Amino acid sequence: MKRLAVLIACLSGPVCAQDSKSVSFDKRSTFDLMKPETQAMQRDDASNPAMLWVQEGRALWQAKAGSTDKACQDCHGDVASMKGVATRYPAYSAAQQKVVTLGQQIQFCRAQEQKAEPWTAEARPVLALSALVGLQSRGLPLAKTGPAEARAVAEGRALFTERRGQMNLSCAQCHDDHAGQSLGGAIIPQGHPTGYPIYRLEWQDLGSLERRLRNCLNGVRSEPWPSGSSENVAVQTYLRERAAGLPIETPAIRP
Amino acid sequence: MAAALINVQKTVRKGEIIEIKTLMAHPMETGFRTGLGGQLIPRDIIHRFVCTFEGVEIFAADLFPAISANPFIAFTFMPQQSGTLTFRWFDDKGGAQVETARIEMV
Numbered sequence: 001m002k003r004l005a006v007l008i009a010c011l012s013g014p015v016c017a018q019d020s021k022s023v024s025f026d027k028r029s030t031f032d033l034m035k036p037e038t039q040a041m042q043r044d045d046a047s048n049p050a051m052l053w054v055q056e057g058r059a060l061w062q063a064k065a066g067s068t069d070k071a072c073q074d075c076h077g078d079v080a081s082m083k084g085v086a087t088r089y090p091a092y093s094a095a096q097q098k099v100v101t102l103g104q105q106i107q108f109c110r111a112q113e114q115k116a117e118p119w120t121a122e123a124r125p126v127l128a129l130s131a132l133v134g135l136q137s138r139g140l141p142l143a144k145t146g147p148a149e150a151r152a153v154a155e156g157r158a159l160f161t162e163r164r165g166q167m168n169l170s171c172a173q174c175h176d177d178h179a180g181q182s183l184g185g186a187i188i189p190q191g192h193p194t195g196y197p198i199y200r201l202e203w204q205d206l207g208s209l210e211r212r213l214r215n216c217l218n219g220v221r222s223e224p225w226p227s228g229s230s231e232n233v234a235v236q237t238y239l240r241e242r243a244a245g246l247p248i249e250t251p252a253i254r255p
Numbered sequence: 256m257a258a259a260l261i262n263v264q265k266t267v268r269k270g271e272i273i274e275i276k277t278l279m280a281h282p283m284e285t286g287f288r289t290g291l292g293g294q295l296i297p298r299d300i301i302h303r304f305v306c307t308f309e310g311v312e313i314f315a316a317d318l319f320p321a322i323s324a325n326p327f328i329a330f331t332f333m334p335q336q337s338g339t340l341t342f343r344w345f346d347d348k349g350g351a352q353v354e355t356a357r358i359e360m361v
Binding site: 205 | 258260262276278280283323324325327329
């Protein structure tokens with residue numbers, strides 16, 4: 001009877017709503033919500049289309065570029081040395097005096113070290129190198145953020161819990177309060193960025209976390225944050241903090 | 256056409272059936288979508304895939320616009336001898352991507 005009372009209380013609404021400031025549920029990767037066929041596609045590298053980008057990334061890693069005629073491997077050595085790097089991004093960069101995503105760091109390296117033509121923010125080579133670097137950390141847990149990222153995390157949390165768009169919804173209302181429940185036939189994921197860049201079947205393409213955020217913002221009829229803006233990076237930093245401890249799956253498949 | 260990934264075991268025993276998995280990077284543009292200006296984006300798909308073993312065709316497939324980008328094709332084969340597998344993808348732009356893989360009978 002007591003159980004029934006709790007159930008009724010839950011069904012009647014806001015009692016069940018969780019405190020949006022902290023994620024109190026068990027953290028689960030969106031991988032767990034996928035169909036077995038899609039999970040199998042991700043588990044087998046031979047059937048994961050994102051591996052095409054990884055292969056491209058490997059070629060880029062060794063390719064000399066820019067006026068200094070340096071390749072990534074001339075400074076970093078074999079790409080295996082990048083193990084664990086993706087667990088720490090977005091991260092504060094002292095050289096750039098701001099928190100940057102892995103993609104932005106790759107671009108910075110390209111401009112500073114190789115002195116090469118910059119790529120556009122979500123260009124194929126950036127995604128390819130991000131996928132390659134991310135793959136080196138596969139299975140390692142996402143690291144907690146440090147004091148240098150604290151401001152970005154706080155800003156990101158504020159944006160995450162702020163209502164926005166014509167739908168007047170915050171990220172937290174779906175991904176904290178109603179994660180695991182249905183939205184138009186799909187289950188709302190907790191929204192942990194464990195597999196970026198992801199190969200999304202809907203896109204038929206590899207895409208960044210920024211692209212995924214743009215997708216959600218369009219969904220609530222909100223103006224997406226400009227590419228590479230501080231808001232965008234802040235939310236990504238908060239998501240990293242929120243997902244800390246979950247293993248990296250890069251490059252993941254998502255429906 | 257850019258890159259292909261081929262996954263096939265390097266050695267095989269007599270009578271063993273092997274699975275061959277191929278992934279091809281290709282946009283598979285259907286020809287039905289419109290671009291920013293409202294004009295149709297011309298069709299560009301891989302329309303045929305052929306795999307030969309020592310010159311003998313062992314698997315072929317016709318592909319159509321409903322097939323998604325970066326097509327994944329997997330099939331099985333029982334080799335009788337050592338030899339080279341040759342994979343060919345033909346697309347609408349008249350290009351053909353050719354890849355090979357060697358199998359040794361042990």
